[in-house]
Amino acid sequence: MRTYILRRLLYAIPTLIGISMIVFAVSRLAPGDPIELYTFGNPDITQEDLARLRAAYGLDKPIPLQYVDWVTRVVRLDFGLSIIYPSQPAAKLIIDRIPNTLQLAVAALILQLAIGIPLGIIAALNRGRIIDQITRFFSTIGQAVPDFWMGLVLIIVFSVQLRLLPSQGMLTIGKDQWDLADRLKHLIMPAAVLAFGGIAIYARLLRTEMLEIIRQDYIRTAEAKGLSHRAVVAGHALRNAFIPMVTALGGILAFVIGGALVIEQVFTWPGVGQLTFQSAVAKDYPVVMAGVMISSTLLVISYLLRDIAYAVVDPRIKVE
Amino acid sequence: MATTADITPMAVAPTGRRGTAGLWSDAWYRIRRDRLTMAAIGVLLLIVLLSAAAPLLSDHFFKWAFERQELLGAYAKPTLERPEHLLGADEIGRSQVVRLLYGGQVSLLVGFLAAFFSVTLGVAVGLSAGYFRGRVDDLITWFITTLVSIPGLYLLLIVSALFRPSPFTLIVVISLLSWPGAALYVRGQTFSLREREFVVAARTLGASTPRILLKHILPNIMPLIIVLAAIDVGGIILLESALSYLGLGITPPTPSWGNMLTNASAYFVRAWWLVVSPGAMIFLTVLCLYLVGDGLRDALDPRLKGAS
Numbered sequence: 001m002r003t004y005i006l007r008r009l010l011y012a013i014p015t016l017i018g019i020s021m022i023v024f025a026v027s028r029l030a031p032g033d034p035i036e037l038y039t040f041g042n043p044d045i046t047q048e049d050l051a052r053l054r055a056a057y058g059l060d061k062p063i064p065l066q067y068v069d070w071v072t073r074v075v076r077l078d079f080g081l082s083i084i085y086p087s088q089p090a091a092k093l094i095i096d097r098i099p100n101t102l103q104l105a106v107a108a109l110i111l112q113l114a115i116g117i118p119l120g121i122i123a124a125l126n127r128g129r130i131i132d133q134i135t136r137f138f139s140t141i142g143q144a145v146p147d148f149w150m151g152l153v154l155i156i157v158f159s160v161q162l163r164l165l166p167s168q169g170m171l172t173i174g175k176d177q178w179d180l181a182d183r184l185k186h187l188i189m190p191a192a193v194l195a196f197g198g199i200a201i202y203a204r205l206l207r208t209e210m211l212e213i214i215r216q217d218y219i220r221t222a223e224a225k226g227l228s229h230r231a232v233v234a235g236h237a238l239r240n241a242f243i244p245m246v247t248a249l250g251g252i253l254a255f256v257i258g259g260a261l262v263i264e265q266v267f268t269w270p271g272v273g274q275l276t277f278q279s280a281v282a283k284d285y286p287v288v289m290a291g292v293m294i295s296s297t298l299l300v301i302s303y304l305l306r307d308i309a310y311a312v313v314d315p316r317i318k319v320e
Numbered sequence: 321m322a323t324t325a326d327i328t329p330m331a332v333a334p335t336g337r338r339g340t341a342g343l344w345s346d347a348w349y350r351i352r353r354d355r356l357t358m359a360a361i362g363v364l365l366l367i368v369l370l371s372a373a374a375p376l377l378s379d380h381f382f383k384w385a386f387e388r389q390e391l392l393g394a395y396a397k398p399t400l401e402r403p404e405h406l407l408g409a410d411e412i413g414r415s416q417v418v419r420l421l422y423g424g425q426v427s428l429l430v431g432f433l434a435a436f437f438s439v440t441l442g443v444a445v446g447l448s449a450g451y452f453r454g455r456v457d458d459l460i461t462w463f464i465t466t467l468v469s470i471p472g473l474y475l476l477l478i479v480s481a482l483f484r485p486s487p488f489t490l491i492v493v494i495s496l497l498s499w500p501g502a503a504l505y506v507r508g509q510t511f512s513l514r515e516r517e518f519v520v521a522a523r524t525l526g527a528s529t530p531r532i533l534l535k536h537i538l539p540n541i542m543p544l545i546i547v548l549a550a551i552d553v554g555g556i557i558l559l560e561s562a563l564s565y566l567g568l569g570i571t572p573p574t575p576s577w578g579n580m581l582t583n584a585s586a587y588f589v590r591a592w593w594l595v596v597s598p599g600a601m602i603f604l605t606v607l608c609l610y611l612v613g614d615g616l617r618d619a620l621d622p623r624l625k626g627a628s
Binding site: 014015018019022023026027029140141143144145146147148149150152153155156159160161167254257258259261262265273276277280281283288289291292295296299300303 | 474480482554562565566581595598602603606610
């Protein structure tokens with residue numbers, strides 16, 4: 001197990017290098033270099049000053065050397081200062097937002113599992129019956145609805161018309177920070193929207209997997225031994241059906257972390273995605289780069305945890 | 321558990337009765353009997369036709385150009401009395417229904433073209449990775465792992481923030497970023513196909529690598545590539561709408577289903593129906609594409625019927 005985890009950790013390194021190369025390349029394609037951005041609108045700057053500043057920041061070096069400089073700073077989480085919020089390190093701005101995004105993502109993940117798993121089991125056990133049809137229908141719908149639009153519609157229904165739930169932010173300003181009910185009220189809509197597509201994926205996947213497994217010989221053996229139907233489903237079928245679900249978790253995590261960007265914007269949720277988006281609009285490149293780099297790293301870590309979980313539930317994996 | 325009943329009778333019947341029918345006519349035969357898929361194809365064709373006819377409809381039926389404003393008619397309610405206000409009017413009195421039709425042109429164009437390019441790219445990369453294996457495969461796999469480790473929207477975000485997007489650059493950017501799914505799939509298929517007898521036989525007979533890839537391996541994965549493409553079009557329309565909603569995709573005054581929702585928060589109280597129609601169009605189009613994809617998969621490979 002330990003060697004497996006170590007090997008997976010090593011595999012993550014080239015991926016992180018690849019991500020940093022893409023982010024660096026894109027940042028260098030940006031029109032105008034950072035010096036011009038920082039000094040923009042300053043009438044006292046001369047061409048010589050610009051050249052001196054470029055030399056001071058190493059921007060006159062060849063691109064590969066610049067990349068090495070950049071990466072050595074990035075591993076120390078130094079993305080430079082934000083342009084819009086002067087004297088604030090870009091990385092700090094992003095890192096401060098991570099708990100907010102995680103809160104939303106974890107809530108969505110819990111909702112997905114809590115609804116998707118029972119739904120998939122019920123559908124599989126009632127194959128072809130009306131409940132199965134309904135589940136399939138909703139899971140197709142779940143994947144076709146634009147999530148941001150669903151958020152807008154929910155706001156219209158629950159915030160504007162019924163006045164039940166707040167439409168933006170994480171908490172009511174002025175209220176006690178630790179008012180849990182208030183926080184939950186703010187959380188419920190964005191989390192539900194973020195979870196919606198994933199519920200469908202889980203339900204469909206579990207259904208397919210269950211139906212596949214129920215045909216296996218060992219299920220027939222278990223039934224032949226005289227085990228109750230319930231014991232066969234819970235003890236044999238379900239346990240094995242969960243294995244591919246762990247793999248799907250990776251795709252869903254990407255979906256949740258990437259999707260959070262739009263949902264955070266719809267519900268003005270102060271997360272990593274919202275800040276990265278606003279910085280991109282304001283051309284605050286250091287913050288954008290920090291946002292992309294840090295959220296990608298979060299995703300790589302999630303993939304890593306998924307693979308470890310996979311090895312835990314399916315011991316065959318470690319041997320490969 | 322009734323296990324034998326799970327084998328779908330449909331799968332056996334048509335091929336048995338009709339002897340030597342080819343894959344495509346066989347699939348077409350099955351699709352025609354699949355009412356849900358046929359309905360989805362019908363709705364999809366209707367949406368495509370209406371969008372394509374947008375200039376004609378706006379000139380002769382609605383008599384209202386898509387950029388024409390009428391401030392007095394701002395936030396007009398949907399009404400049957402004035403055809404141009406069929407779905408209401410937006411905050412500067414433009415006709416919602418006409419803009420919706422034009423928006424369809426852009427969203428569908430981006431969806432279909434970007435899906436075509438991304439699937440083509442994915443197939444090319446997947447075939448090479450799967451067939452050549454070794455170093456080529458390692459490199460491609462590394463690149464794909466890297467790309468899928470950047471949450472999709474973030475990458476689109478930085479690229480769109482740098483290049484002011486037109487429909488054309490948007491198609492290029494989306495195609496360049498959304499091929500890994502198809503590539504991984506084709507790679508896996510190629511891996512297993514390259515060891516099959518008919519490929520080994522072709523190689524023994526001295527067939528060139530391009531010939532093996534294009535004449536022997538590609539035709540075998542073609543059916544599922546088409547399914548993949550149908551689903552990809554839907555996924556890309558969703559992606560484009562999200563980007564346009566954020567203001568990073570199609571930029572006004574060109575309407576797209578996504579950017580018609582950019583000002584949605586201004587409609588919440590005064591005109592909720594303006595939020596409903598563009599989203600409903602996206603939803604309907606994507607739903608039909610997914611249903612067609614599902615139906616195509618069932619028709620082309622009946623063994624998979626009911627799977628996922």
